[in-house]
Amino acid sequence: MKLLFDRIDEPGLNTLPVYEARGGYESLRKALAMPPEAVLNELEASGLRGRGGAGFAMGKKVSFLPKGAMDKYLVCNADESEPGTFKDRELMQKSPHMLIEGLIIASYAAGANRSFIYIRGEYVLQADMLDAALHEAREQGYVGENILASGHSLSLVVHRGAGAYICGEETGLLDSLEGKRGNPRLKPPFPANQGLYQGPTLINNVETLATVPTIMRMGGDQYAKLGVETSTGTKLVSVSGHVQRPGNYEIELGIPSREIIYGLAGGPPEGREVKCWFPGGSSSPVLTADELDVPYDFNSLAEVRSMLGSGAIIVVDDSTPILDVALKVAKFYRHESCGKCTPCREGTNWTVKMLERIDSGEATPMDLEIMASVQEHIMGNCLCVLGDAMAMPISSMIVKFREEFEAHMQAAQARARADLGVADAALTAADALSAEGAAAHA
Amino acid sequence: MPRPQARTITFTIDGLEVQAPENAMLVDAAKHGDVEIPVFCYEPKLGQPVGACRMCLVEIEGIPKLQTGCSTPVKDGMVVHTQSERVKEAQNAVVEFLLINHPLDCPVCDKGGECPLQDITFGWGKGTSRFIEPKRHFVKPLELSPTIAIDRERCILCYRCVRFSQEISEDYQLVLQERGAHSYVSTFDGHPYVAPFSGNIVELCPVGALTSRAYRFRARPWDIEDSGSVCTLCPAQCNVTLTVRDERVMRVLARQHPEVDDGWLCDRGRFAYPRLGGDERVSEPLLRDGGELRPVSWERALEEAAAGLKRAGARTGALVGGQATNEEGFLLARLMREGLDSPHIDSRVAGTLPLELQRELGDPSLQAHVSDLEFAHAVLLLDTEPIEDAAILDLRLRKGVRRHGMKLVRASSEELLNKQAAGELVKTLKAAGEEIVVLWHERLTAGPKGAEAARALLDLATTLSLAGAENSGLLEIPAQSNGRGLREAGVLPNASPGLGAPADTGNAAEGLDALGIADALIKGELSAVYLLGVDPLEDSSSLPVWSRSHSPWEQQRPLWEQALERASTVVAHATFLTEGIREHANVVLPAGAYAEKEGTIVHPDGRIQRLRPAVARLGSTRAEWQVLAELAERIGLDLEVRNGMAASQQLFDAVPFYAGLTLEEIGGKGIRWAQRETAAGVASS
Amino acid sequence: MSALRRPIPRYAHGSRVPPGWDEAADLTKEPSPVPDPATTEVPATLREEIEGHMALYPDSRSATLPALEAAQRVHGWCSPEAIEQVACVMRLTPAYLVSVASFYDMLETSPVGKHSVYVCTNISCSLRGADELYGAVRTAAGDDPEFNVRAFECLGACDIAPMASVDGAYVGPLSIEDVPRLLDDVRAGREVLPEKQLARRPCADAEASA
Numbered sequence A: 001m002k003l004l005f006d007r008i009d010e011p012g013l014n015t016l017p018v019y020e021a022r023g024g025y026e027s028l029r030k031a032l033a034m035p036p037e038a039v040l041n042e043l044e045a046s047g048l049r050g051r052g053g054a055g056f057a058m059g060k061k062v063s064f065l066p067k068g069a070m071d072k073y074l075v076c077n078a079d080e081s082e083p084g085t086f087k088d089r090e091l092m093q094k095s096p097h098m099l100i101e102g103l104i105i106a107s108y109a110a111g112a113n114r115s116f117i118y119i120r121g122e123y124v125l126q127a128d129m130l131d132a133a134l135h136e137a138r139e140q141g142y143v144g145e146n147i148l149a150s151g152h153s154l155s156l157v158v159h160r161g162a163g164a165y166i167c168g169e170e171t172g173l174l175d176s177l178e179g180k181r182g183n184p185r186l187k188p189p190f191p192a193n194q195g196l197y198q199g200p201t202l203i204n205n206v207e208t209l210a211t212v213p214t215i216m217r218m219g220g221d222q223y224a225k226l227g228v229e230t231s232t233g234t235k236l237v238s239v240s241g242h243v244q245r246p247g248n249y250e251i252e253l254g255i256p257s258r259e260i261i262y263g264l265a266g267g268p269p270e271g272r273e274v275k276c277w278f279p280g281g282s283s284s285p286v287l288t289a290d291e292l293d294v295p296y297d298f299n300s301l302a303e304v305r306s307m308l309g310s311g312a313i314i315v316v317d318d319s320t321p322i323l324d325v326a327l328k329v330a331k332f333y334r335h336e337s338c339g340k341c342t343p344c345r346e347g348t349n350w351t352v353k354m355l356e357r358i359d360s361g362e363a364t365p366m367d368l369e370i371m372a373s374v375q376e377h378i379m380g381n382c383l384c385v386l387g388d389a390m391a392m393p394i395s396s397m398i399v400k401f402r403e404e405f406e407a408h409m410q411a412a413q414a415r416a417r418a419d420l421g422v423a424d425a426a427l428t429a430a431d432a433l434s435a436e437g438a439a440a441h442a
Numbered sequence B: 001m002p003r004p005q006a007r008t009i010t011f012t013i014d015g016l017e018v019q020a021p022e023n024a025m026l027v028d029a030a031k032h033g034d035v036e037i038p039v040f041c042y043e044p045k046l047g048q049p050v051g052a053c054r055m056c057l058v059e060i061e062g063i064p065k066l067q068t069g070c071s072t073p074v075k076d077g078m079v080v081h082t083q084s085e086r087v088k089e090a091q092n093a094v095v096e097f098l099l100i101n102h103p104l105d106c107p108v109c110d111k112g113g114e115c116p117l118q119d120i121t122f123g124w125g126k127g128t129s130r131f132i133e134p135k136r137h138f139v140k141p142l143e144l145s146p147t148i149a150i151d152r153e154r155c156i157l158c159y160r161c162v163r164f165s166q167e168i169s170e171d172y173q174l175v176l177q178e179r180g181a182h183s184y185v186s187t188f189d190g191h192p193y194v195a196p197f198s199g200n201i202v203e204l205c206p207v208g209a210l211t212s213r214a215y216r217f218r219a220r221p222w223d224i225e226d227s228g229s230v231c232t233l234c235p236a237q238c239n240v241t242l243t244v245r246d247e248r249v250m251r252v253l254a255r256q257h258p259e260v261d262d263g264w265l266c267d268r269g270r271f272a273y274p275r276l277g278g279d280e281r282v283s284e285p286l287l288r289d290g291g292e293l294r295p296v297s298w299e300r301a302l303e304e305a306a307a308g309l310k311r312a313g314a315r316t317g318a319l320v321g322g323q324a325t326n327e328e329g330f331l332l333a334r335l336m337r338e339g340l341d342s343p344h345i346d347s348r349v350a351g352t353l354p355l356e357l358q359r360e361l362g363d364p365s366l367q368a369h370v371s372d373l374e375f376a377h378a379v380l381l382l383d384t385e386p387i388e389d390a391a392i393l394d395l396r397l398r399k400g401v402r403r404h405g406m407k408l409v410r411a412s413s414e415e416l417l418n419k420q421a422a423g424e425l426v427k428t429l430k431a432a433g434e435e436i437v438v439l440w441h442e443r444l445t446a447g448p449k450g451a452e453a454a455r456a457l458l459d460l461a462t463t464l465s466l467a468g469a470e471n472s473g474l475l476e477i478p479a480q481s482n483g484r485g486l487r488e489a490g491v492l493p494n495a496s497p498g499l500g501a502p503a504d505t506g507n508a509a510e511g512l513d514a515l516g517i518a519d520a521l522i523k524g525e526l527s528a529v530y531l532l533g534v535d536p537l538e539d540s541s542s543l544p545v546w547s548r549s550h551s552p553w554e555q556q557r558p559l560w561e562q563a564l565e566r567a568s569t570v571v572a573h574a575t576f577l578t579e580g581i582r583e584h585a586n587v588v589l590p591a592g593a594y595a596e597k598e599g600t601i602v603h604p605d606g607r608i609q610r611l612r613p614a615v616a617r618l619g620s621t622r623a624e625w626q627v628l629a630e631l632a633e634r635i636g637l638d639l640e641v642r643n644g645m646a647a648s649q650q651l652f653d654a655v656p657f658y659a660g661l662t663l664e665e666i667g668g669k670g671i672r673w674a675q676r677e678t679a680a681g682v683a684s685s
Numbered sequence C: 001m002s003a004l005r006r007p008i009p010r011y012a013h014g015s016r017v018p019p020g021w022d023e024a025a026d027l028t029k030e031p032s033p034v035p036d037p038a039t040t041e042v043p044a045t046l047r048e049e050i051e052g053h054m055a056l057y058p059d060s061r062s063a064t065l066p067a068l069e070a071a072q073r074v075h076g077w078c079s080p081e082a083i084e085q086v087a088c089v090m091r092l093t094p095a096y097l098v099s100v101a102s103f104y105d106m107l108e109t110s111p112v113g114k115h116s117v118y119v120c121t122n123i124s125c126s127l128r129g130a131d132e133l134y135g136a137v138r139t140a141a142g143d144d145p146e147f148n149v150r151a152f153e154c155l156g157a158c159d160i161a162p163m164a165s166v167d168g169a170y171v172g173p174l175s176i177e178d179v180p181r182l183l184d185d186v187r188a189g190r191e192v193l194p195e196k197q198l199a200r201r202p203c204a205d206a207e208a209s210a
């Protein structure tokens, strides 16, 4: 069933005439004819959960905004920087009006009169598409003062970022949108109460907002019949890595993961096996080949101690050492840590150094233990969850691939010895010294 | 604006039931139960907590994740654990993380011994580290400004210094660059961080990353002693702690007083101290001999001074500088009036103001507090630029605007005297709300229109109904640091102590004001002048920026040049050998700097504050009260002071609204006499 | 410590510490407040563009990123001069702006070549040979000052892994053989590898395109 991706490659879909010809902006008309509370009811009834990563119920989030006359804001999170994720890109590029329509409806339900789409700066083409579509929508009176004579007004600005993963975190995004460094803020206060410019703010992912017109068209109850109970509807899944047909697929939530990885994306190349896979972007704990039959939905993935996250499946086959995967992941988070809080800033840096040492044959036997404990020390102790986003997958790799890490370590040591031509005995002494040094070093 | 008020709640911390103000942050609330939660980035003076360092993690029952105690407001019934295994592990972890890139060069670190990082590592760390990679090492320390050095290896990125620059002094000069583990504290394109309050970052830094270049390597914490006093370099009179080693002031730190300085210092107050012990100081009595000032004995100097003054008698004038204490001014006024029959003594730069105006302006019900600057709806700056006139108030005003939306309005006395402009002004102020403070400078009362402007100011206060109103009132910045105290002590040509009617000296009741004295000296009507802690020719423009003060006497300098030239006797009771004194004094009697003095001074809002000697007097310098008493004796007057305390006592007895005051009552925090029962004395006297 | 020592890792500028860390302030310089419009020249078009962005937001400071991006387009990088011009128009201090600029990967705080080639080396691309591709692009571009070749984090196009963003246009999947043509296309001012442009790629979901 295709809802968001229905005939997504239809020529000209990015323009208003084509979008309108297939019923575009009818949902907006329908919504504006209802009181905002009724629109909110539909959203709540749909069971739609946020598609950006945290999976929070969209309708509930809208209902958290205070009522009454005040400046309220709606911000669309189009930063899409979670490694492996590229679904919002395809939507914005090919069907920008769907996002704009959903955003207007959501702003109506939330009582917000100013809105922004924060799009990552690298998405030049997509931002241009949005700007062009926004221009059309404005001309047509869908955006601006007194939309379709409903009394609801909305301004919309497409705001381009400049390259920082942390600006996808909602409060980092708000600071960035205010023209600051994109450091996350302390919560509470939550954006629903004090967000952009200190005003109540609703933040939703592109896909979440783009689903809203569909919900209005079908009715919340009908939409809720799709998928499974706790994960309703369809979901765009970005599949990448070692698969034969990488790309975006729209699936009904709750189908077996294997069906996505093998059925849709074609599975790993001929002769290769799945070694591990990230079900929800590089921040999600890895799952193994044994876990391919887990239903692809929020709760089922949580039950196997991972998460659906942004809906980005990265498949790693047996040709790649787990250490390379861990190192790539850790380096990414080290590079993207904003540096504001200690465990994340120092912990990501330290983890990279330990992994590098394992790879170069300089690891001490304690290093895996230390690395696991460092991940524990990061998790739950940071200001935002970027730190956890490294610690969770790395932890899962240490647990699930401990033997491979150990073998890698030993092989690397042997290689290093051979390279240096040092006698084993001398080295053992040096290693012992370094282990001792590690314990005594204060 | 209503000030925050908190009800008391009960919560449980580590099994102990503790009462604390509701919504206090847990780290503060914990102190009520004697529980310490370690912090690095938390500093309430800097505004909202940022939750960056994660040192303060605690466990709160009912919340699954550990929470930062610095940003969690305490609620009734909350149950908090700071000693559980989970919390301990988190604390150990944060310390370990902070130390992995810290150089641990404590033996050569200025902060060693008074370093929160050392203390917290000792108290909450595990004592070991498992980090064996090479640490960062590089050139250090580096200059950040002429006064501050930065050692980036040691920085724990707590955000305090950059928050100060951005949110307190609002100069936006000191920032973080890059992100993640590469973040570092820096400025734009190598520009130095030079700003009026930059030195506060040294004190804020919880590690040895920011150090004072003047203090670096001068002392270790175990060599030094702390001594509380008050900075007298400007009328703001910030409370300070002086770091003393071997009878020298090595460093000046803030001694937080919410009603005075809010815990900050300006760079002059903080960095100008080397001058206190510097080459320019007068350390022994000097006598002009063949055109040159030469050291002589106290006997000789006092003889010569007394002889000169006696010779001039009632034709002596006296000028008192803002560094003088109330007691010094009071004793000199007695010496002048009772010993020499001369009423010609002044401490006001702006000239005489009729006594009833002075009393009305000083009416206790009209006096604003410093903290009112923060909570009023509007503050009118009248003839003043606080950053120039009383620097620290600039930060208080910014805080009011930033945190409470206080409206800042600027105007000059010319506008006040113009009916239409004054009307507009009232409208603007009232539009902001009822609570209004007028911060005005003594210069408003200067010149021929001075009295008229003072009257207009009082009318404005009436129109705005400031008397007795909450968070409202007048606050005068005197031209000289202790201007207010000296006036109250009777160092005025037209008043006795306590702004009473002047006693007839036998010569005249009212004397000449500062300008009048200069004029009379030029005309030869006066022949001697006593300069107490003042050099009307002083010019500090050659000093480094942070030591510079702009002399309130600047405008009168040409006049005083002639006056001192003409005077046959110039007795300078001086701390520094500045231009005017070097050129013109016949006798120089050495005086102490504020760090050496005892006595009282009065803050612009009427707070009597106490100076306490932190270091010994330089050279053969004697206490000022003693010098004045000995001089009086040689003139034939027994001032009856045998020690500093007696001088204070005499003053308290002489000023009706100081009645019953004791040095103990003033204590370390001072006391606003307007809040004492005797305050009624002023308006009615 | 172990006898096994790798060469000490160094940053691009040859130092063991990150750029900026070991730089002192120049005490002969004056502090750098909000620039004086009377003495700061700002190209008229740049000023207009920045002011246009400022007008879009309730708080003009929100225009910081678009303004810096505009200045970078004019000056080639966020040079001190570029920063001062933005600071002048926006009435902010240059320090504030450099602090923001240095936070973001796409804003350059040291001089770079005119044409940016961001080669994604994140996980999905590296699983498909991105590290080798990046090496090949670097080697091929050599020290041509026209190019700014950078290894980049996930660019959100893992479906065309390994890929690169060339002056903002996404191309992939790239093979090492594509590299010379890629650079030639840039040099010639042509559209880069037209058949590999993401802009023309249909959705992978067969049912969606149907």
Ligand SMILES: Cc1cc2nc3c(=O)[nH]c(=O)nc-3n(C[C@H](O)[C@H](O)[C@H](O)COP(=O)(O)O)c2cc1C
Binding pocket: A049, A050, A051, A052, A053, A054, A055, A056, A058, A077, A078, A079, A080, A081, A082, A165, A166, A167, A168, A169, A170, A171, A203, A204, A205, A206, A208, A209, A384, A385, A386, A389
């Ligand atoms: C480090 C980090 C990066 C994130 N990046 C994104 C992102 O690129 N796009 C996004 O929509 N949400 C991202 N999120 C999630 C947002 O914080 C937020 O939960 C989401 O935008 C809410 O929208 P939704 O409820 O519609 O999912 C990120 C979160 C974290 C912690």
Ligand code: SF4
Binding pocket: A166, A183, A184, A336, A337, A338, A339, A340, A341, A342, A344, A345, A382, A383, A384, A385, A386, A387, A388
């Ligand atoms: S967890 Fe990382 S990214 Fe998040 S605030 Fe802390 S340092 Fe910044």
Ligand code: SF4
Binding pocket: B154, B155, B156, B157, B158, B159, B160, B161, B162, B185, B204, B205, B206, B207, B209, B210
């Ligand atoms: S220099 Fe000091 S105050 Fe500034 S961030 Fe570093 S540790 Fe904190």
Ligand code: FES
Binding pocket: B038, B039, B040, B041, B042, B050, B051, B052, B053, B054, B055, B056, B057, B068, B069, B070, B071
């Ligand atoms: S003191 Fe609470 S996070 Fe720093």
Ligand code: FES
Binding pocket: A083, A084, A085, C120, C121, C122, C123, C124, C125, C126, C153, C154, C155, C156, C157, C158, C159, C161, C163
């Ligand atoms: S990993 Fe390269 S584009 Fe995502």
